[in-house]
Amino acid sequence: MTRLNDANQVLAREIIGRYPKARSATIPLLHVAQQQNGYITQEAIAHIAELVGATSAEVLGTCTFYEMFKMHPVGKYLINICTTMSCALMGAEQLVTHAEQRLGIKAGGTTPDGLFTLERVECQAACTEAPCLQANYRYRYRVNAAQLDQFLDDLAEGQLDAEIPAHGVVARVRQSIPVDRAVSVVAPDDVHEAPVWMPLSGTTA
Amino acid sequence: MSSYNWAPGFIDDGDRAQIVTSRFQYEDGHTLDRYLATGGYAGLKAALARTPTQVHEEVKAATLLGRGGAGFPAGTKWGLCPEGKWPRYLVVNGDESEPGTYKDRLLMERDPHQLIEGCLITCYAVGLSQCFLYVRGEMALAQERVAAALNEAYAAGYIGRNILGSKFSVDIVLHWGAGAYVVGEETALIESLEGNRGMPRLKPPFFPAAIGLYGKPTIVNNVETLANLPWLLTHSAAEYMAIGTPTSPGTRMIAVSGHVRRPGVFEIINGTTTFRDLLYGDEFCQGIRDDNELKAFVPGGGSAPWFLPDQLDLPFEAKLVGAAGSMLGSGAVMVMDETTDIPVAALTLARFYAHESCGKCVPCREGATWLERIMERLVDGHGTENDLDQLLEIGQTICPGPFPHAASERLGLAAVPFPFKMTTICFVGPSAYTPVHSAVTLFRSEFEARIVKRKLIPVSIGASDE
Known part of the structure; x- marks a missing residue:
């Protein structure tokens, strides 16, 4: 089953309902699909297109623009080592070389056991804690070679499962808007008046 | 120092005024309990006690400069919405990905309610009927913290219908990015929020305040800019200006x-x-x-x-x-x-921009890649004497005319002031040229030292003249 499953379809409809236009839910729904399958399948793209009222080609076009969406299976753990300036100044390239030797793959590759995919990535916004890496978007700071080895061991042994979910899961806490608190979402072209709390003239300072 | 294992980086030594980081000293600064115990949502209440116009005037008077990069005053930006055109939206730019930058991530992870309160004050002042909080995809913890804070704030009546019993109603929707630097540009952010490839829109209009999300007036503000508002409303523009x-x-x-x-x-x-x-x-x-x-x-x-x-x-x-x-x-x-090693340092940035060019404008799409390739061969020792001038020539196709750089006493160089002219829609193109230009202009000898001078060996073909 590589389309969205029943539970995720319910979630998808809830997410779509928050936007004045369904198309805006495209990226959040691609995240839902990646969370379900670990990567983005062609079937999921077709399904999302149906849900948001776009063509598969349009959803595919959006999908391929963004770094985080993977069009093919990747390892259970995506190890992203930052190699932009601040991390490079503090030895990121040596860390990448070490990771490549340790995992026996080149950056961009996946280990044969399907556990690790290694990527050389761009600034992850932890520049004072260089060199930094993310495993499935969870940070490790000021990483040296020995710490990287230990970290990869811990991941492989499942010791960090509570902190680092499998690839595809980004945030484990979701927004949920209570029905009794939500303001009704109106299509942009159906609104012609200033909101009720604004002065009648509708002017601002 | 107030750093925790889950959020190192922030340092608050010294006795300076704190506006946006005052709650970073608490490990539970992200919770509603701590927020309320430390004066949280007082700024919203202060705003609701005034008219939207009065709140807008206060922010204008404070000259609160945008913190995303351009430094445009927020109060002035808010005033650019055309009169009588509705609905208006707020898009919060939390897609922080400029190399070297991280403040918005800390503000979202450590004090998300402060940001939410800033969003509410903005929506109230400008008459914005829905707010979209766009958080960079790679920031998992920030997304979790903002989601949890939104859920708490909805349940407590700070967001949604008839906020705190007033006529003011607004929804705040958390939106996830998925990794694209250019989406930090405000029109690209809007494209992304509409479900498209995040490519900047042609200008004019120069501000989404005129034509923004779904073609409607839209205010796009940076996370740090909005985080200043609760303090500004519980204090005053005069107190803000005193700092x-x-x-x-x-x-x-x-x-x-x-x-x-x-x-x-x-x-x-x-x-x-x-x-x-x-x-x-x-x-x-x-x-x-x-x-x-x-x-x-x-x-x-x-x-x-x-x-x-x-x-x-x-x-x-x-x-x-x-x-x-x-x-x-x-x-x-x-x-x-x-x-x-200056050429290597500059290459890391050249590579970044070549990779992040969205491909819409030719000078950036082609130019950034050429810059990266030439920089790469210079660093690898395969550069030629022509390469340095070639780099500057490519730069001229992205930014024609004098390009800003610092003065140097050592080089006897006078400063060329900011800004520059550009042939691209957004600043990614010029940004690709910037590190290359700075490195080549200020440290040319380091590049020249890497160029292996190849002597031309005269070759004679056929009959010799001798």
Whole structure:
């Protein structure tokens, strides 16, 4: 089953309902699909297109623009080592070389056991804690070679499962808007008046 | 110091005014309980007690400068919405990805309610009927913290229908990004939020306030900008203006990374703090690592032209930094000491922009890649003598005319002031050229040293003249 499953379809409809236009839910729904399958399948793209009222080609076009969406299976753990300036100044390239030797793959590759995919990535916004890496978007700071080895061991042994979910899961806490608190979402072209709390003239300072 | 294992980086040594980081001292600063116990949502209540116009006037009077990079005053931006055109939307730019920058991530992870309160005040003042909080995809913890805070705030009646019993109603929707630097540009952010590839829109219109999300008036503000509003409303524009200088009031969050003894994120006093204070001051970075000499530094994120030790005494004041040939940008300083291999350092940034060019404008799409390739072969020792001029020539196709750079006493070079002309829609193109131009202009000899001079060997074909 590589389309969205029943539970995720319910979630998808809830997410779509928050936007004045369904198309805006495209990226959040691609995240839902990646969370379900670990990567983005062609079937999921077709399904999302149906849900948001776009063509598969349009959803595919959006999908391929963004770094985080993977069009093919990747390892259970995506190890992203930052190699932009601040991390490079503090030895990121040596860390990448070490990771490549340790995992026996080149950056961009996946280990044969399907556990690790290694990527050389761009600034992850932890520049004072260089060199930094993310495993499935969870940070490790000021990483040296020995710490990287230990970290990869811990991941492989499942010791960090509570902190680092499998690839595809980004945030484990979701927004949920209570029905009794939500303001009704109106299509942009159906609104012609200033909101009720604004002065009648509708002017601002 | 108030850093925790899950969020290192922030340092609050010294006795300075704190506007946006006051709650960073609490490990539970992200919870509604802590927020309310430390004056949270008082700014919203203060706003609701006034008319929207009065709130807008207060923000205008404070000259609250945008913290995303361009430094445009928020109150003025809010005023650009055309009259009588509805609905209006708020899009919060939390897609922080400028090399060297991280302040928005800390603000979202450690004090998400402050940001939410800032969003609510903005929506109230400008009549915005829905708010979209766009958080960078790679920031998992920030997404979780903002989601949890939104859920708490909805349940407690701070967001949604008839907020705190008033006529004011607004929804705040958390939106996830998925990894694309260019989406930090406000029109690209809107494209992305509409479900498209995140490519910047053609200008004019120069501001989404005229035509933005779904073609409607839209205010796009940076996370740090909005985080200032709760303080501003519980205090006053006059108190805000009393911090910093009249043209750069308030505080700024600055991340200093690279070869300093104590890298960190600091909330500094705007306008008066100098780069020397920041790099060498006891309460800040405490000098260059290993007592090395400073070679160069990037003063405002990866897109900013580089500074030399000559510029250390400049304060964080946009006009002065602009005249000196660079910009304050997004509040990130990257420091290079004497051991730095300049061509390699510049290549890391050239590679970044070549990869992040969205491909819409030809000068950037082609130019950024050429710059990267030529830089690569120069670093690898395969460069030719023609390559340095070639780099500058490619730069001229992205930014015709004089390009800003710092003054150098060593080189006898005068500053070329900011900004530049550009042939691309957004700043990614010029940004690709910036590190290359700074490195080649200020450290040309380091490139020349890598160029293997190949002697032309005369070859004679056929009959010899002799």
